[in-house]
Amino acid sequence: MGDTHESQLLVRLLTQHHQALFRYVHALLGNAEDANDVLQETSVALFSKLDQFDQSRPFLPWAYRFAYLEVLKWREKNANRPSTLDPDVVELLARSREVGDDLLQRRSRVLPDCFRLLPEKDLVVIRTRYFDRSPVDDIAVKLKMSRRTLFREFERIRRVLMDCIESKLASEEI
Amino acid sequence: MEDQTRRLIESLVADLIEGQLSDERREQLNFLLRDSEACRSLFNSLMDVQADMTQLAGHSQEPLAAILPASGNSGKTLIAPNADRRRPDLRGSVRSRNSSLLPWFIAAASFAALLIVLVVVQNSPTSTEVAGPAERQKNQDIPSSPVVSSDVRLAQASGAEYFNDGPVSAGQEFALQREYVLTSGKIMIAFPSGAEAVLEGPSVFKVMKADRLFVTLGHCSVHAPEGAEGFQVDTPKSHVIDLGTRFSVNVSEVGVTDVHVIEGAAKVLANVSTKGTVGQLLTNGQARRFETDRDEAGEAIPFDRSSYVGDLPDRVLSYRVGGDSPVAGDLASLRVQRDGKPIEYRVEDLIGIRVISFVGVPGTINIATLTTGNRSVRELLENDKSLATGLINPGGSAIPLNQDPILTGDSTTPGMGIQFVRPVINGPGPDLVLFELQKNVEAATGDGFHVCPLKFEAGLRSFTVKQFDLSTKSGDVLPTEVFNLLRFDTGKPLLDSLLSDPGQIRQSPLAHYALPVGIDLSDLGDAEGQAVDGLFLQDDASEERQFDPVFIGGFPEMRGE
Numbered sequence: 001m002g003d004t005h006e007s008q009l010l011v012r013l014l015t016q017h018h019q020a021l022f023r024y025v026h027a028l029l030g031n032a033e034d035a036n037d038v039l040q041e042t043s044v045a046l047f048s049k050l051d052q053f054d055q056s057r058p059f060l061p062w063a064y065r066f067a068y069l070e071v072l073k074w075r076e077k078n079a080n081r082p083s084t085l086d087p088d089v090v091e092l093l094a095r096s097r098e099v100g101d102d103l104l105q106r107r108s109r110v111l112p113d114c115f116r117l118l119p120e121k122d123l124v125v126i127r128t129r130y131f132d133r134s135p136v137d138d139i140a141v142k143l144k145m146s147r148r149t150l151f152r153e154f155e156r157i158r159r160v161l162m163d164c165i166e167s168k169l170a171s172e173e174i
Numbered sequence: 175m176e177d178q179t180r181r182l183i184e185s186l187v188a189d190l191i192e193g194q195l196s197d198e199r200r201e202q203l204n205f206l207l208r209d210s211e212a213c214r215s216l217f218n219s220l221m222d223v224q225a226d227m228t229q230l231a232g233h234s235q236e237p238l239a240a241i242l243p244a245s246g247n248s249g250k251t252l253i254a255p256n257a258d259r260r261r262p263d264l265r266g267s268v269r270s271r272n273s274s275l276l277p278w279f280i281a282a283a284s285f286a287a288l289l290i291v292l293v294v295v296q297n298s299p300t301s302t303e304v305a306g307p308a309e310r311q312k313n314q315d316i317p318s319s320p321v322v323s324s325d326v327r328l329a330q331a332s333g334a335e336y337f338n339d340g341p342v343s344a345g346q347e348f349a350l351q352r353e354y355v356l357t358s359g360k361i362m363i364a365f366p367s368g369a370e371a372v373l374e375g376p377s378v379f380k381v382m383k384a385d386r387l388f389v390t391l392g393h394c395s396v397h398a399p400e401g402a403e404g405f406q407v408d409t410p411k412s413h414v415i416d417l418g419t420r421f422s423v424n425v426s427e428v429g430v431t432d433v434h435v436i437e438g439a440a441k442v443l444a445n446v447s448t449k450g451t452v453g454q455l456l457t458n459g460q461a462r463r464f465e466t467d468r469d470e471a472g473e474a475i476p477f478d479r480s481s482y483v484g485d486l487p488d489r490v491l492s493y494r495v496g497g498d499s500p501v502a503g504d505l506a507s508l509r510v511q512r513d514g515k516p517i518e519y520r521v522e523d524l525i526g527i528r529v530i531s532f533v534g535v536p537g538t539i540n541i542a543t544l545t546t547g548n549r550s551v552r553e554l555l556e557n558d559k560s561l562a563t564g565l566i567n568p569g570g571s572a573i574p575l576n577q578d579p580i581l582t583g584d585s586t587t588p589g590m591g592i593q594f595v596r597p598v599i600n601g602p603g604p605d606l607v608l609f610e611l612q613k614n615v616e617a618a619t620g621d622g623f624h625v626c627p628l629k630f631e632a633g634l635r636s637f638t639v640k641q642f643d644l645s646t647k648s649g650d651v652l653p654t655e656v657f658n659l660l661r662f663d664t665g666k667p668l669l670d671s672l673l674s675d676p677g678q679i680r681q682s683p684l685a686h687y688a689l690p691v692g693i694d695l696s697d698l699g700d701a702e703g704q705a706v707d708g709l710f711l712q713d714d715a716s717e718e719r720q721f722d723p724v725f726i727g728g729f730p731e732m733r734g735e
Binding site: 019022026027030084085086089092093096097104115126130146148149155158159167 | 215
């Protein structure tokens, strides 16, 4: 491959679907850093096989297959690292994501609205950790809480966002 | 999905995200994900929230210093902010009744299976080889019988549910050597010596003797006051012997035992002790983990004071009705825990309400009433003490309000506005009680509802109650007396039409129970000492069932406490 038109097409598709692919890989690997690495490998694989992509069909299901294979390769390459999810569970999760992709994408679309409803203090803690990338220990010291309590705060925020997403989707269905 | 399973997955995913997942919990996560599509779907949703949250992080513009000290009064309203509740363990997840029964069944079955597997693991041959106390051997040989009474009783329960049966009312006795599986909530067990143990679900335990508890799985906090020294908590790996203290014991799925001593001292002996060993002495502020049943020294772990739970959450503890009737007629008194202390209020002490707006759900029954006699409907609804009369099925919304409700005119907001006859002062714990009618064929924990201020001043917000303090299973609630139901065919039911129209009288053939819940004004953003004139209530329309308020009363101000 290497055709300019096809390269542009891939850039456009990856830009459009980057976050969906990131979510897919992130869920199967369990952490963002590894997910970013695997996403890069997936992009390379997609680039090399783009000529096989049928443009009359949706991009994401096709791209997910490559992402899944890259996840498996990454796991094989890092077999000495303790993995969180068993191989059969990864396969089940991937299948579940592919079947439930529409709903997952709908959930993701309403998340920004929910995010905006978070209290300022929650937004700042999230930003400090994930945007400014301040170390967890520093944040915990500043907030005068233990690491464990800080982790529980993030668990609480995720739960609030989940509740909000579910409320919004339910109201869409009424 | 059952709340219990949902919370477990949320907690496992949190540990996964933070890189804190232990081997045992990793196994647990794999087990759940392997077992149920509902669990996989929840896992994927949670991971997606995390993935998107990190990407959206740049949306917040304030530096961290700007929120210190954090007041939390941002003036923004959170949707379903139940996680901020004083008892997140009870209300921290959405209970959706729109979902089909199948995923619920699968989730429930998974959890039950998990517990059973765990119990089997604990009773494996490896365990029976150990030279533990005779009681332990007996415990393993006789899984759930004989049922022998003890003098060990339930002191308190909060949201407690068992996989099998178990005591749910204060004063009920635990059978000796019978295995109890507490699937959710918290219980406090009182031992004859004065020792108290708080167990948090999910836990599997047995009362072995009047001064000995066997915890197979879960979290237990013990307070053994003077005179109760020697109280013992056994686990699959260790024996924790009190030396006059407060301590917590956490037992993992594979029996690994963490002991945190909050006050005083405790001695820990391995299940298979070397002859002559004196055990590991732990004192105030020390914590150790005991991995195996031969682990005599244990390994130091970070001490966590918060691992000790001394009190159950502030809440409505019980209520009494007038007369000797076995059904709930007029409320006579109420016991409430505020700031950790039980307080009894007579119904005369409570601050009454006046209904100032009402828009019901069209096509539903909107009044539950006894025979009216010569009294007006308004009088019956507002001034009576009956737990069987009220304006039921108020309208609602899936999303709580974040702006002032409209109380008059054609655009009146669905729901019910109430004004207290005198202001309720926000104090520690719950500040008012709300009772609802619930059929025993409906959700045992009651129907969810939103509560918000009449005016959204700075810092105020809505709050969603997901669960009542006493459930139809709690044993402390009473069936109500038979009442009439009035249906109105007036389109959108409004307060004026309900009060003037006779309506069509129906009677419900089903038994109803009166469930109470305490509402803490702090959950609405009110500051301590703030006077509150009224509130607005809405059904949580994200649930299938509407809630049916029948009695609301504010608590008198707490003075000098």
